[in-house]
Amino acid sequence: MGIFQTTFQLKERARGFHLITDEIELALPEIQNCQAGILNLFIQHTSASLAINENADPSVRVDLESTLNRIVPENQPHFTHTYEGPDDMPAHIKAAILGASINLPITNGRLNLGLWQGIYLCEHRNQGGPRNIVASLYS
Amino acid sequence: MGIFQTTFQLKERARGFHLITDEIELALPEIQNCQAGILNLFIQHTSASLAINENADPSVRVDLESTLNRIVPENQPHFTHTYEGPDDMPAHIKAAILGASINLPITNGRLNLGLWQGIYLCEHRNQGGPRNIVASLYS
């Protein structure tokens, strides 16, 4: 019982939605020692998000990227925050919509996800760089 | 002090937004023994969501469904993930936007919600089937 906390970095990825479940499990072997708990993953950035979505067909990730780009288009005439490039302000808006952190149940030493669920890094910038994650596991 | 964790199933519901506060309280009598804590509810699916919204006028739930359908329309020409039906890819996108889990404070043996707040099951599929919830109560 108690809280375990650590920070790690996800390597730079292209703009889009990326399945990172395996990478999270590798970074957090402590999950295997947890019988019942919650894992909070928090991304320390305002232009990338964490989400949970389908772990199977990669076309879901393609369509998430293209549809979010339609919901929050670049170069909207009303934008005032434009000096960091056309992908910047849409990235902040997508980050607000999708969220900076997710909570995942841990049961019997494993992520207790549904059969079709995986963890996504949602990279909203064209060149976002590596992304820092704070992981907090409480049990 | 510590964590209590259990899994239960919500019966199949029609596509739309459904108020399930009473059902959650019935499924989790352990809430009544918790003086101060947090309840995490996690839905193990990628085409349905949990959310918190108004518990009074049902017209809010009608308008949430119709408006989300406008923000994420079916049959968009750019969709590539189409073989599970026209409601499938929009369901994944809505699930990403609304989220798979919610955290609720527990105080003095009760959900510490605002006067007008209730828990919603957001069913994004036409025939989504029963939905599994992992509940984790930590105090």
Place this chain on the structure above:
Amino acid sequence: MGIFQTTFQLKERARGFHLITDEIELALPEIQNCQAGILNLFIQHTSASLAINENADPSVRVDLESTLNRIVPENQPHFTHTYEGPDDMPAHIKAAILGASINLPITNGRLNLGLWQGIYLCEHRNQGGPRNIVASLYS
């Protein structure tokens, strides 16, 4: 170890996105005594949200407000929940999209946010009044 829970009120603010990190830290001096934990902030309302986004340039907050107003416009002809004014139903939809609560890691007595991250109160009503927050800090 254990949970600390308290409730406080944010003063009424104009419709829009507001940086409240300093106010949260002032309301919760207990953060300083926490070596490793998670802070859950929960807003007890269905027409305002909490979010994490850029803490520097105020133009990000201006563009978030104007863009959310475009994603969820007022006076949509299909709205049925209209008797509380044109800003009411859009406020419920924005609250569902952005969410009622956020989780923040606490490390070494401080909010462990990224360099550019701050806490936002997202006020979706024209005259929302003061807003109640339930804070739960577990460590």
